[in-house]
Amino acid sequence: MGKKKLLVMTITTVLTMTSILTGCKGSNTTPTNSSTNNTPQVINVSTTQDPATLDTSKLADSASNTVAQETQxxxxxxxxxxxxxxxxxxxxxxxxxxxxxxxxxxxxxxxxxxxxxxxxxxxxxxxxxxxxxxxxxxxxxxxxxxxxxxxxxxxxxxxxxxxxxxxxxxxxxxxxxxxxxxxxxxxxxxxxxxxxxxxxxxxxxxxxxxxxxxxxxxxxxWVKGSKVILKKNDKYWDAKSVKLETANINLIPEEATRQQMFDGKSLDLIQNVKQEYSTKLKDKIDKGEVTSIIGYYPSVGYIAFNNNDPNKIFTNAKVRLAFSLALDREGYVKNVTKKDQAAYGLVPYGLNNGDKIFREAASEPLKEVKGQDPKELLKQGLQELGLDQSKQIEITFLQRNANADTRVVGEFYQSQWEKNLGVKVKIDTASDGATFNKMIMKGTYQVAQTGWGADYNDPMTFMGLFITGDGNNSAFFSDSQYDELVKKASVESDMTKRLDMFKQAEKILIADKAAIAPLTFNVASNYMQSYVKGLDIEAGGPSYELKRVYIEKK
Incomplete structure (x- = not known):
């Protein structure tokens, strides 16, 4: 793997934190031969959605990925x-x-x-x-x-x-x-x-x-809609390194519920929490009751516009850019998500292009066009589409589920676009995460929020998503110049030339054609009960690596 650079570090146990890849990851790794004091080797963790499948040829979601990589x-x-x-x-x-x-x-x-x-x-x-x-x-x-x-x-x-x-x-x-x-x-x-x-x-x-x-x-x-229970594989070639006997992966979509369970120690790990909860945990950290792994995790949340919109509206680049620029990203992370960092590009922090962090070497392209007037862009785009501007434009935003946190986010977009663009926004809700993913990949949506986490330590893990026809091209974006630049960059050995190709391609995607609207770069906040030892959070791996975890005497 390439060189990695320390980005953020607020670790309360003796550990190192490096951003590497499916994001920012760290570990509270301790020697695997430490005594477990006959403590039951059971860990309780969570997921926000059911695995879609355990068929490793078909899966693409993080919940499925975690189960698959822990069991194969x-x-x-x-x-x-x-x-x-x-x-x-x-x-x-x-x-x-x-x-x-x-x-x-x-x-x-x-x-x-x-x-x-x-x-x-x-x-x-x-x-x-x-x-x-x-x-x-x-x-x-x-x-x-x-x-x-x-x-x-x-x-x-x-x-x-x-x-x-x-x-x-x-x-x-x-x-x-x-x-x-x-x-x-x-x-x-x-x-x-x-x-x-x-x-x-x-x-x-x-x-x-x-x-x-x-x-x-x-x-x-695998109790669908409830939990996945993992047991130690005694026939595993490296079974001696596996201390856990059971891992209970509980389906808990609501962060408030996860917080309550973590406070009550019925949950041993909580991830991606809001800032106010991180502040609340500070006292427990100071007392040694909780440990943490915090830092950039290379993943991006973004608005996907259906570039093949059957209603025509989002087939126009100026319309898409208008909807992108109409969003107050700084207000979003401060007042809505209360976590993460506002994003103005596709490729997040924590990924290397050669021996350099890509995001430190390449400015975020949306920042370069922030001065444009969203309403004027929308007007121009609608004119190019030949749409009647005397009638209020109505668009439909697809949200992942009906959870409280999801609804708050959807209502933020609705408010922003109605206020800053003068359009009408209808909110449609998928029945569950699996249905949402299917609707996105089939293109049966108009606008939706989704995201991507790095699968390996290279900008290609993001840039390759939007090549024409890619199976994860959620926006159905197609541009020959973008395709050519990304494909050339994928095999270019000169890292300076490669960086320039990626920069040009990202500008096309985010600013020139506005195929998507980047929202946030993930700053992962992971907290463990202090008796959880050996936990790894590896970018490109499962959401949490349990192979070397053990439970110290409580």
Missing amino acids: EGLVRLENKKLVAAGAEKWETSTDGLTWTFHLRDYSWTDGKKITAQDYVYAVKRLFEPSIACPNAGIFYVVKGGEAYNTNKGKAEDIGVKAVDEKTLQFTLNTPTPYFLQLMNFVNVLPLRQDIVEKAGESYGTDPKALVYSGPFVVDQ
């Missing part, structure tokens, strides 16, 4: 901000950087069957299978033949991945890719058992009892 073991794993050998014991690259060879360790699935290179070959080819529609397939187009097969222009057998033998896996790339090893930590390339997948058919990933596992934990129960 890929080639590499993030530990203490570093990629370490996991399913692979070692690997090497060819001198031209086009061939990567991984040598697997001797490890098994929970049913006792050995994990082989073919399990990885199957997983990689399946993520490119057009009928699977993996939303992250575009991220892996660096693999030879992957894009052709994924776009119905090639064959599966031509994909650049093969099993040299049972324990040797080989990738062939289109071009040298500096961040390729980081991609191997990605959830979509976790090993898959073909016989298990084919036996389950379309239902694969919905029933945890029908799955086999290769990671530190197994899914013991």
